[in-house]
Amino acid sequence: MDTLEQPNLTRYASLLPDTGEPGFGVYVHWPFCAAKCPYCDFNSHVRHQPVDQERFTAAFLKEMAAMRRLSGPKTVTSVFLGGGTPSLMNPSTVSAILDGIAKEWHMPDGIEITMEANPSSVEAERFRGYRAAGVNRVSLGVQALNDRDLKFLGRLHDVEDALKAIKLARDIFPRMSFDLIYARPKQTVEEWERELKEAISYAVDHLSLYQLTIEEGTPFFGLHKMGKLVVPDDDQSAALYEATQEITAAEGMPAYEVSNHARPGAESRHNLTYWRYGDYAGIGPGAHGRLTRGPTKLATATERKPEAWLELVERDGHGVLEQEQLGYDEQADELLLMGLRLTEGVDLARWQQLSGRDPDPKREEFLLEHGFIERIGNSRLRCTPSGMLILDSVVADLAC
Structure with a gap:
């Protein structure tokens, strides 16, 4: 495959630099997908009727107001629209959500605003609408660069769709990333090295590279338990991991976290907030948050089922089902758990x-x-x- 043209790196200067501080992030969860992947245990749901985006938008705004009351005044350092498949949202929905965040908290120009997108749901007009709304970083769920494995992983796109999405994202957004899953059945180190080098050749500034894990409650879990799905053993997985580190480092995209690689300065600001144990407001079905309140940190979790969450928010102003006050010892353990994932x-x-x-x-x-x-x-x-x-x-x- 032809290598795509290199991006204009001067565009990166428009985003504020990383200060090294944990920061304060806002995470918004869009829970809907066009299809459920067989390896996925995320809070994602398929709906065969159109989602009432106006109604969900109103609920997001209500829950934001509730989170603002919990967090107090804050300066937002990053926003992440995750899912699910946020690229199924209308650009007007994204615009309303970002306007709502700016209303509740201080949101300076130049902060990182990321949206997850699947290649199968990418359209140039929609991407331009997201960019106009304020999104300046996109994270594509590519997952593999061959059609056989894309089919195995239950993805709705093929490699041609993926390359089209990568090019569009690079043309429209200042920054982009994409995900790949490795340690797939029968995958050799040599095959993965070729695929990884191909991915880097597309001139992305960030890659998220995850080993395939078998999660309970997924279709893959049942197949694995019956012996119909065999993943690489520990030695092979370690060899694949070591090859990942060697190639990305040699190509100028070293790991800054266990599964994340970036060119210097292109690290995900929002994810650094998690790993540096900063505060973040979690909004939407199944979202989690951490908000410092005096000597404790408040851990929040919302209702996972989208329609149940929607009804709770409309009734109570929020969908939070769990609130736990984390003391110093619990915060210290979480700080260690998150921080040791980082190269820093x-x-x-x-x-x-x-x-x-x-x-x-x-x-x-x-x-x-x-x-x-x-x-x-x-x-x-x-x-x-x-x-x-x-x-x-x-x-x-x-x-x-």
Whole structure:
């Protein structure tokens, strides 16, 4: 396949630079998809009748007002329209949502505003409408660059659709990313290396590269349990992961998080807010939030079923079903869990302030000696590439 023309990198200057601070993000969940992928356990729903977008928009705006009362005044550093398939929204819906966020909080010019999109739902006119509404970054769910695996993954697009969407996104938006899933059945390291190099050749500035996981409650889970779907074993998965790190680093797109790779300066600001353990308001069916309130952090979760959420919001002004006050110890554990995913690691002073202690010397020494973690000066702690392969175990050890 021909390599696409390189983008104009000077366009990136229009977005505000990353300050390194956690920031405050707003996440809006559009829960509808044209079809449910067999590997997906996200809160996504298929509806065979048109969705009443005006009614859902009014509910989003109501819930925003409720979240603003919980969060107090904030300056928004990023917005993320996720799903589901947000690119099924009308541009007028997106415009109304972004206007609502700007009404409730301070939203400076130049912040990152991301929308997820599927190649099968991409149209040039719709993309231009999203850009006019204020979206300046798009994340495409490409998932594979061959038609056989796209069919296996239940995607509605083919490679031709994907390349068309990539080109449109690059022509219209200042920044773009796309997702790929690897560790697919029978996938070899050589096949993945070729596919990954092809993806990088399309001159994106950001790639999200996820290993295929078998999630309970999905069609793939049932097939895997019956032995009809066999995924790579741990050794093969590790080899695929290591090849991913080597190729992306060599091509100038090193990992800045376990599954995310970017050219310097093109990291996802919104996702950095999660991983740096910042605050974020979660709006829409099944959305989660974290809002600092004095010494505690309020964890929120809304009703997952779209129509039930809609009725709750119309009745009560919000669809929040769960509110939990997280104390210092719980915040310290979450900070560690999120921060160790990042190449920049965890701010030790912040962790010590929350937890009230230093890392256990014996546990830290063990992990250091075995090459799973390393100190960055005296201020930060991070996982090594070897530690990233056993990230959950490293977090558990340090959190004890």
